[in-house]
Amino acid sequence: MSRVDPFSIDFNALRTLVQVFDSGSFSGAAERLDVNQSTVSYTIERLRKALQDPLFVRQGSGIAATDRCSDIVAGLRDMLESYQAIATPRAFDPAEAAGLVSLSCNYYERLVILPELLRVLRAQAPGLSVAVHQAFGSGGAQLKRGDSDFLMGPIRFNDSGLYKRRLLNDHYVCVMDRGNPLASRTLDLASYVSAAHAVVTYGGNWKSNYLLELEKQGILLNQVLGVPSPADLGTILRGTDLIATLPSRMAASMDKGVVIRPCPCPAPFDIDLVWTSRTQHSPMHAWVRQEIARIANSVPPASALDAETHRYQEIGSDVSM
CATH class of the missing domain: 3.40.190.10 (Periplasmic binding protein-like II)
Incomplete structure (x- = not known):
């Protein structure tokens, strides 16, 4: 294949490569990037010529990344996240902010954290909207793909490149x-x-x-x-x-x-807040993290609920069965 100068490739093309890798299809990447599939195909073709590798090959009805493509994407993630951090303005005014904050969590966090977070956002940052994803066992993958900005829950992994903050403990x-x-x-x-x-x-x-x-x-x-x-x-x-x-x-x-x-x-278990370097330096996300931590700090400790449990037991024992 004819060679394309690797230094002619821009960050948008590299982001397209990562999106195709994560979604496993050209159409999926096009939907995430809000572009035509033909635009994705053209971009990948230029990257193939620049990097001198097929990048993706047909496998059944889908595509599979080559080994070199996997290595390239692994290196690109940190580079793209670092660039986004550099390009993000530092000043942040919640009242003037507009954007989307995405969370991966489960029923527990939606019950304990989310209601107060929404009240804070509506009062202080009405221009911010929230998308909530069901985490279950896939919250980590959602976070790494960029589908969510934060993951809240009882985290059982400790991958490199992640930031973590303890929010609550319970039993x-x-x-x-x-x-x-x-x-x-x-x-x-x-x-x-x-x-x-x-x-x-x-x-x-x-x-x-x-x-x-x-x-x-x-x-x-x-x-x-x-x-x-x-x-x-x-x-x-x-x-x-x-x-x-x-x-x-x-x-x-x-x-x-x-x-x-x-x-x-x-x-006993802990509830943590986890995020990646993609949002680490974003003033908007830093402010949201701070509010989530403040809300968690105001939640009564589980020991206080134990006292209520004992009171509840006494009431229950007096009720005719």
Whole structure:
């Protein structure tokens, strides 16, 4: 193939290469970049000539990156993020800001952090809009692809090139209907394991800490029901003998038709905020990070919820079953 001068390639072409690599298709990259597919095809053809490599080859009905393409993209990510940091203005006025902030998180963070964050944004930065992506087990990939600016959750990876800030810590409690026979006594491990459980499966893409801790001990719960989200558990548990194991802050948000009991496997965990160098130097994103951290700092500690759990137990014991 005829050679194109590599120094004639601009940053936009390099960004196109990364987008094709991440999306796995020319059409997907075109949609992300909001350009025609023919523009993407032309750009990749110029890059092939400049870099002297096919970059992508046909594989079944899709495309696959060459080994050299993978190496090139790995080097480009840091370079493009550094350039974006250089090109980003430092001054930031929330009241005058306009843009999109994207978050990857799950039900817990949407319950505990997101409502107050939206109130802050509407009051102080009404020109900012928010897109929320379901994280489950793919939040890290969403963050690295640039689909989201921030990832909030119980992070289980520690990849290089990421920034992390601790937001909250929590632990698990048991939730059940007031009429459940287990509601009138303290749960030991044996009665907990043999009870009928409603387990949040998160679509099979995430496993809660308490389940991982039990598995380490070779223990499997008597799972009677699996649900993809904890959103409707309060209603589901009513009038049944099922119990569910949930983070204490999530359990505390349920109505008084259910009772909360200490869990024999509390399995403490942390909620972190994670971002990449792409947004590290952005004044807008720095301001949003600061607000998220401030909101998390104002959330009552899980120990305060334990005191409420004990009070709730006393009330529940006085209710005729």
